[in-house]
Amino acid sequence: MxxxxxxxxxxxxxxxxxxxHLIPFRTALTNILSTPEDFPYDQAYHRMRYFSDALSAELGGTPTHGEELHQMRRQRFQLSLAEFGLLLTPDQAQAVQDEYLSLQYAIxxxxxxxxxxxxxxxxxxxxxxxxxxxxxxxxxxxxxxxxxxxxxxxxxxxxxxxxxxxxxxxxxxxxxxxxxxxxxxxxxxxxxxxxxxxxxxxxxxxxxxxxxxxxxxxxxxxxxxxxxxxxxxxxxxxxxxx
The missing domain is CATH 3.40.50.1000 (HAD superfamily/HAD-like)
Incomplete structure (x- = not known):
């Protein structure tokens, strides 16, 4: 102390x-959505982080468990990737999130x-x-x-x-x-x-x-x-x- x-x-x-943090994001998109090499990963990642922060703020702070957390994580991918022409269903967004999460420990x-x-x-x-x-x-x-x-x-x-x-x-x-x-x-x-x-x-x-x-x-x-x-x-x- x-x-x-x-x-x-x-x-x-x-x-x-x-x-x-970009590495697991890029790999998740490639593995689940087959995004091409020239996809603007940097810009998409920045928007994902933006929506992650914005959605968390709307909830009064980063949710730590439950459906609120899962919904926030899906929405950040849906909102950010829509800006780059990728319209994800909730199931697709969840698949990206699951892959992203699994890759976050290979860092x-x-x-x-x-x-x-x-x-x-x-x-x-x-x-x-x-x-x-x-x-x-x-x-x-x-x-x-x-x-x-x-x-x-x-x-x-x-x-x-x-x-x-x-x-x-x-x-x-x-x-x-x-x-x-x-x-x-x-x-x-x-x-x-x-x-x-x-x-x-x-x-x-x-x-x-x-x-x-x-x-x-x-x-x-x-x-x-x-x-x-x-x-x-x-x-x-x-x-x-x-």
């Missing part, structure tokens, strides 16, 4: 920040993640993860990445377990309150504008927007840095930024 308000801390988002950390986390810890940073989703599902990804060899489980915060969902500032405040951290000495790295940039900034954290998909901002919020890869992230974090 950290009790020093001057302690510096770095927390990462999980999906599409610590590993490439590995982005190059440079492990080295950066080890260097941050060597410099006495608190290093953790804040992620949205059902606890079992997100922790299965953590185990698939063997992430607890780098970050202890007590520093991995899953919205479904905490009770608040990004971008709700209460999730970020829960972390700082529990660990005795000052928000201005905390930095959050994430890819989602709505969840990561907006949520962390509104909670008073410093923010690195990991915009490796080259998408556009969705509001007037101003992240402290915009980065496209782990060399850039390391350069910022290992300077005197915090």
């Amino acid at each position: 950290i009790s020093n308000s001057r302690q510096r801390a770095v927390f990462f988002d999980l999906d599409d920040t610590l590993y490439d 590995r950390l982005f190059d440079g993640v492990e080295e950066l986390i080890l260097e941050l810890k060597a410099r006495n940073f608190v290093v953790g993860v804040i992620t949205n989703g059902p606890p079992d599902h997100q922790m299965n990804k953590v185990r698939a990445l063997n992430l607890t060899r780098l970050i202890p489980e007590e520093l991995i915060y899953v919205s479904g377990a905490v009770g608040f969902t990004k971008p709700d500032v209460r999730l970020f405040r829960h972390v700082t309150d529990q660990l005795g951290l000052a928000p201005e000495h905390c930095c959050y790295i994430g890819d989602s504008w709505r969840n990561d940039v907006v949520g962390a900034l509104d909670a008073g954290w410093k923010v690195l927007w990991f915009n490796h998909r080259s998408v556009h901002p969705e509001s007037d919020h101003q992240p402290h840095h915009q980065v496209a890869g782990y060399p850039d992230i390391a350069k910022v974090l290992l300077s005197d930024y915090l």
